[in-house]
Amino acid sequence: MQDFRKLPTVLTAEELIDKIFRRAAKVEGRDPKERALNKLSTISNVSKDYFKRIVESHPSYDNLPEFYREMVDVIVGIRKLKKSLAALKWADGMIQKVVTKSIREIKGGKNPSTVVKATYGRVASIIEQIDDELRFLNDAKNRMREIPILLDVPTVVVAGYPNVGKSSLVARISTVKPEVASYPFTTKKINVGFAEVGGKKVQIIDTPGLLDRPLSKRNAIERRAILSLKHLADIILFILDPTETCGYELKKQLSLLEEIRGYFKRPTLEVYSKADMHNQRDRIAYSAITGEGIEEILQEIEKMVKKVYSQTSTVMAPSGQTSTQEQHS
Ligand SMILES: Nc1nc2c(ncn2[C@@H]2O[C@H](COP(=O)(O)OP(=O)(O)OP(=O)(O)O)[C@@H](O)[C@H]2O)c(=O)[nH]1
Numbered sequence: 001m002q003d004f005r006k007l008p009t010v011l012t013a014e015e016l017i018d019k020i021f022r023r024a025a026k027v028e029g030r031d032p033k034e035r036a037l038n039k040l041s042t043i044s045n046v047s048k049d050y051f052k053r054i055v056e057s058h059p060s061y062d063n064l065p066e067f068y069r070e071m072v073d074v075i076v077g078i079r080k081l082k083k084s085l086a087a088l089k090w091a092d093g094m095i096q097k098v099v100t101k102s103i104r105e106i107k108g109g110k111n112p113s114t115v116v117k118a119t120y121g122r123v124a125s126i127i128e129q130i131d132d133e134l135r136f137l138n139d140a141k142n143r144m145r146e147i148p149i150l151l152d153v154p155t156v157v158v159a160g161y162p163n164v165g166k167s168s169l170v171a172r173i174s175t176v177k178p179e180v181a182s183y184p185f186t187t188k189k190i191n192v193g194f195a196e197v198g199g200k201k202v203q204i205i206d207t208p209g210l211l212d213r214p215l216s217k218r219n220a221i222e223r224r225a226i227l228s229l230k231h232l233a234d235i236i237l238f239i240l241d242p243t244e245t246c247g248y249e250l251k252k253q254l255s256l257l258e259e260i261r262g263y264f265k266r267p268t269l270e271v272y273s274k275a276d277m278h279n280q281r282d283r284i285a286y287s288a289i290t291g292e293g294i295e296e297i298l299q300e301i302e303k304m305v306k307k308v309y310s311q312t313s314t315v316m317a318p319s320g321q322t323s324t325q326e327q328h329s
């Protein structure tokens with residue numbers, strides 16, 4: 001499985017030039033000619049190995065399971081990522097050409113130290129040309145750390161308007177403790193935790209808040225929630241805040257709920273949050289503060305998981321393979 005937290009740090013052009021030339025500087029030889037040839041092959045090898053390591057640390061983005069591919073696209077942009085990796089391959093090829101030419105020149109009788117000096121200059125200039133791409137790849141690596149490792153187990157995606165109490169519930173029922181705060185869009189990425197439901201491991205996913213608006217208007221934070229609903233949810237746990245202290249009217253929240261039911265067509269459990277602040281009980285109402293309703297929610301999830309997983313079909317595993325097991329229709 002692709003673990004995006006294992007992508008290596010990428011040096012800037014300056015750091016990479018320094019690394020290559022420091023290695024070349026240490027190289028010896030019996031005479032000036034041999035020393036120069038050894039330095040050139042060191043430049044060639046160190047840069048080749050470095051570029052290869054970076055390029056190969058990335059998966060083939062075209063073959064990634066959709067959730068991961070779309071997440072990478074939302075977080076960093078796949079086109080830009082591919083362009084940057086291609087730039088590294090270009091630089092590698094150019095350096096190899098320059099070094100090959102220099103070796104030929106020395107063997108042809110040119111002054112070894114003059115050729116080495118000129119090679120240093122050319123190699124440095126090639127690497128400087130990909131400085132933006134190197135920096136982009138390092139930044140991308142840092143940003144892609146947020147992509148979670150997912151398990152192929154029944155998955156509940158918790159969704160709703162911003163600030164309604166999603167993370168507070170996820171903290172209460174699962175192993176993950178996401179940040180909770182009294183303002184919208186506190187959660188900006190997907191948090192994955194686990195809960196034991198009826199003796200079975202269930203994956204619980206906390207998502208950023210969604211507003212009731214067309215997909216084309218959704219921001220990158222909201223898109224992370226949409227991708228979770230689209231690709232990961234066996235069950236949707238939709239949270240409504242009837243107190244409207246979240247800052248959004250219940251009417252709007254209900255309209256989002258209808259949209260999500262219609263669009264994703266997954267078994268959906270609707271619950272009211274903040275039960276300690278209101279008396280509406282026409283849906284399960286829970287309080288993350290008093291614990292009211294929490295047990296009921298877990299029981300409902302257990303029932304839904306059983307129902308959903310009694311039908312056998314194929315699920316997407318994070319590794320990209322598909323596995324047959326009991327799953328939703
Ligand atoms: N009284 C009361 N307040 C709650 C309850 N659950 C959450 N809150 C408060 O509601 C606010 C939002 O809670 P969060 O859990 O961060 O809400 P969220 O839906 O994850 O918010 P975003 O990540 O911004 O979308 C915080 O101030 C919480 O303390 C509850 O059961 N009762």
Ligand SMILES: [Mg+2]
Pocket residue numbers: 166167168178179180186187206207208209
């Ligand atoms: Mg949250």
